[in-house]
Amino acid sequence: MPCRSACRRDTRDNIFIGRIIISHLRALIPYLAKHKWRIAAGIFFIVLTNVFSASAPKVLGVAVDSIKHNVSAGILGMYAGLIVLITVLQGVFRYKMRMTLIGFSRVAEYDLRNDIFAHLQKLPSRYF
Numbered sequence: 001m002p003c004r005s006a007c008r009r010d011t012r013d014n015i016f017i018g019r020i021i022i023s024h025l026r027a028l029i030p031y032l033a034k035h036k037w038r039i040a041a042g043i044f045f046i047v048l049t050n051v052f053s054a055s056a057p058k059v060l061g062v063a064v065d066s067i068k069h070n071v072s073a074g075i076l077g078m079y080a081g082l083i084v085l086i087t088v089l090q091g092v093f094r095y096k097m098r099m100t101l102i103g104f105s106r107v108a109e110y111d112l113r114n115d116i117f118a119h120l121q122k123l124p125s126r127y128f
Contacts, residue, residue, distance in 0.1 A: 031108045038104040045097035052090035059083050 032039065063079035 028108075028112075031111055034111070035104050035108060038100055038107075042097055042101040042104065045093050045100055048093040049090055049097055052086050052093060056083055056086045056090070059086065 059079060059082050063076060063083075066075065066079070
């Protein structure tokens with residue numbers, strides 16, 4: 001039974017640390033809100049990338065199962081082409097995902113850096 005209190009304490013500590021982290025990250029909300037459409041597009045591309053990542057093995061499984069039923073080489077070629085198409089689409093959406101999210105992060109970092117610099121310029125010289 002000693003594990004219960006130790007486990008409970010660890011959970012409380014993790015929740016406390018999580019709250020501290022979230023309280024510090026709240027300052028980033030204006031920068032995230034400014035670019036909500038880029039974030040939404042990035043999430044959309046993440047979903048599409050994962051859909052295509054999951055669908056290629058499914059198509060391969062159908063192709064392997066169809067071999068048992070003596071399908072023609074044309075049908076197997078169609079499955080191979082479909083797998084290639086799915087892989088190409090997966091790559092396109094992965095590229096779009098990375099460009100969207102990395103582009104957003106650079107713009108948000110630029111805005112944050114300019115705000116910090118503007119704040120530093122307002123401070124009196126004796127502060128430094």
